[in-house]
Amino acid sequence: MNTASIRGRRLPAGVALLTLALLLAACGGGGEQKAAGKGPGQRTPTVGFVTLQPTDAPMVVELAARTFAFESSDVRPQVSGVIRRRFFTEGALVQRGQPLYEIDPRVYSAAVNEAAANLQSARANAEATRIQAERFRPLAEIEAVSKQDYTNALAASRQAQASVAQTQAALQTARVNLQFTTVPAPITGRIGRSLFTVGALVTANQADPLAQIQRLDPMFVDIQQSAADLLGLRRSLTRDGIVPASAQVHLKLEDGSEYGPAGTVQFAEYVVDQQTGTVTLRARFPNPQGLLLPGMFVRARFAQAINRRAYLVPQQAVSRDPKGNATVFVVGPDNKAAQKTIRADRTQGDAWVVTGGLDGNERIITQGLNNLRAGQTVKPVAAASPQRVAPPSPEQMKQMQSKQKAG
Incomplete structure (x- = not known):
């Protein structure tokens, strides 16, 4: 089919309008680039930015911990003699004062x-x-x-x-x-196995207990924190904007699952372990279902303080220079990109917690960072704003019609 036959045919209105739009875009784009003296790679890039305000950022730590019974007591004989009877079932829940053994x-x-x-x-x-x-x-x-x-x-x-x-x-x-001669339960709790049977001779000053009782609801969790980290925390509490946080603690069990009920910190010891260089913090957790058992290794996560002057910067906006310093691009005067060094030591969710280097008035670039250079002129728009496609103006329609007739 030749060109004359194509020209002789009448194209559908939609196809004609699309063809004219493509021709106008090609012609207009080339004219604008020539008039501005810019090549295809020298366009002003469009970048998305966010403006941040100071917010509360909890200083969350996750530390190794171990569980301990809330109460633990050894069942010991007060007199010497032969055990005649045992009144409990091993592993059962016993009440304080309940008879456990009878000595002759x-x-x-x-x-x-x-x-x-x-x-x-x-x-x-x-x-x-x-x-x-x-x-x-x-x-x-x-x-x-x-x-x-x-x-x-x-x-x-x-x-x-x-x-x-x-x-x-x-x-x-x-x-x-x-x-x-009747040995009672000293506390209420779960009793373990009996270490002595009926007929065994026991004495008042023997080393081994008859059995052991542990109270498992609530439970204690001993958390080990480095003395250096605790010292840094106490120093940070003296600075403006850092306040103590609530004592809520969450646990992660050995299988990686989260323990549902939250606990509270009871106290922190004032003695540093000479062997490990750590300080023990004790938390109390409800344990109604008996999921926590004494001696379990867990991970404790809690906020020790709250920084009320921190900025939550999206992670995609933060990069690292060759020295490892955290940096961000901001929209500077005359819409030129400027690079700033910030202090970002930890993350919270999908954002970096920035505690230094920003004053709250910057427009931080989060989109269009590829090949962006400091000092480059940019076209800033609000981050993640939708791009709108407007219909051709009357002048563009006239140009498209004239080009269609000329073609």
Whole structure:
């Protein structure tokens, strides 16, 4: 098909309009470049920018930690003897005061009976000596007996009363020892395995406990933080804009999953471990489902302070120079790109936390950074603003129609 046949045909209106638009764009673009004296690679680049305001940026740290029982107690015998019975199931929840073991009580029951008999004898002797002393008192006044005899009788009465007090204490001790033959639970919690069976001989001063009870709800988590980092934190709290944060703590378990309930920091020790150079911070966590067990290694994440004068700069806007310094491009005077060095030591989500180098009035370039150079003239637009395609103007329509007729 030749050119004449094509010209003779009438093109559809949409195709004709598209053809005229392409011709006008080609002709107009070339004329503008020639008039401005710029080549295709010398166009003014369009960049997207954001203007940031100071915001609250928590200073979040993630540290190694380990779980510990809220309460832990060894079940130990207070008296010596042979275990006759065990009243609990291993691994069960026991209540404070609940009987756990029974030690053979026969020896201690006999001791109680002996102490009671000694008390009765002491009371009888005290009564006899008291009566004798009272009888000697009027006789000593009329010198029917010597005063020395009365003094001896009075002293014997007082010694008998002291003997009564001693035997009462011995009886009380015997009764306490008899009570100790039943070994109770010192705290409420989960009891472990029994280290001694029925028939085993136990003593009051033995090294091994009968069993161990641990309270698992709530739980303690001991967090280890470097003493140098803690010192830096305390120094930063003296600067303007840095304030202490709430003591909320979140845990990451050994399998990488997040532990649901949040905990709170209870205290920080004032002693540095000489072997590790760390300080222990203790947090308390609810553990209603018993998911946390003593001795687990976890990761604790919490905010130790809040910087109220930080800037959250999108990560794509921050780059590093050969020296490792963080830099950003900003739209300077006369719409020229300028590079600024900032202090960005950590991230928060998808943004760098910038704590130095910005004053809040800069227009930070986040889009169009490829091949951007300092001092280059740019066309700034709000970042991520949509590009609108406008219909041809009447003048452009006339040019397209004239070119269509000329062609």
